[in-house]
Amino acid sequence: MPEIRAYITDDNGTRIPGYREIRLAYRVWRQSIFPNFNLRDFYEIGFQTQPNCWRLALDHKVQEAAETFVGEAMVGLTRDEVRYLARKVFLEDSPFYKLLTSIPKAGKLFDTKPVPGSSATVCAAKMMGKKTGILSLGFEEFILGHIEHHGLTSYFDVILANRLAYLDGKVVGIGRRVEEKGSAMERILSDLELPVDGSGVVFVGDSELDVPGFRKVEYPVVVASAKPEFKEICRGNPDFGSRVFIAADGYQDIRARFNLD
Numbered sequence: 001m002p003e004i005r006a007y008i009t010d011d012n013g014t015r016i017p018g019y020r021e022i023r024l025a026y027r028v029w030r031q032s033i034f035p036n037f038n039l040r041d042f043y044e045i046g047f048q049t050q051p052n053c054w055r056l057a058l059d060h061k062v063q064e065a066a067e068t069f070v071g072e073a074m075v076g077l078t079r080d081e082v083r084y085l086a087r088k089v090f091l092e093d094s095p096f097y098k099l100l101t102s103i104p105k106a107g108k109l110f111d112t113k114p115v116p117g118s119s120a121t122v123c124a125a126k127m128m129g130k131k132t133g134i135l136s137l138g139f140e141e142f143i144l145g146h147i148e149h150h151g152l153t154s155y156f157d158v159i160l161a162n163r164l165a166y167l168d169g170k171v172v173g174i175g176r177r178v179e180e181k182g183s184a185m186e187r188i189l190s191d192l193e194l195p196v197d198g199s200g201v202v203f204v205g206d207s208e209l210d211v212p213g214f215r216k217v218e219y220p221v222v223v224a225s226a227k228p229e230f231k232e233i234c235r236g237n238p239d240f241g242s243r244v245f246i247a248a249d250g251y252q253d254i255r256a257r258f259n260l261d
Helices: 020-033 039-058 062-074 079-088 095-101 106-110 118-127 140-149 181-191 208-214 228-235 251-257
Strands: 006-009 131-139 158-167 170-175 201-205 219-222
Touching (some): 006 118, 020 062, 020 079, 020 140, 062 158, 118 131, 131 181, 140 158, 201 208, 208 228, 219 228
Parallel strands (some): 201 219
8 A cells, every 4th residue: 555745636627627718607697687787798608608617628628628718707706706716615505506406417517516536535634644645737716725725725735726817906818827737736746845756646537637647646536527538548548557546436545555544
């Protein structure tokens, strides 16, 4: 059973099942009609941005979905409006949330509750003295809001994700900090004072976007919800060899594999 130094996880599609871009774009759309009553924004966000985000998210094109969302739905929002969204969008115990997530096929895109076992796994890692982090192409502001909502703020040593860019107090686009996850993982290893070769480091992901990060660590882990074809690609990737672990039974497999129980 390997002894690990650090536990790093992807966010959208890995730590949570869905994509914040979908939930957030929906929330901005709803606010465009109430209380703002802006019919142009209501039409453009609801009937152009939202479908684009859905299509991109379904294809695991998270970075493109984020750019679409920011460029078409969030530009012009103030810092206070962003702060409100970051803290209030995750109403996961409401009847409306249950209705959204029950929509066939599309419902999973709205699901932002942590995957069962994901929070317990990072908490166990932290309590056992491992270093922990999130590496994501999403937005740091909304990741922070989400982990605060779930009482997990103290369990992550570092979060490396993109940020919103502001001019005169309003959103103008993305302040990019993560172009791809290979160089970003190198930065996390440096920030956490971990070996540059990633020895003893676990990185948990779900899609092709995580592969550059997988190459930088000793233990790449693919979550149970990943597409079957992606799991097969990882199994056959000569860069990973026997190091890659497919968590077929979810996070309980990860905890057992890395002695995090």
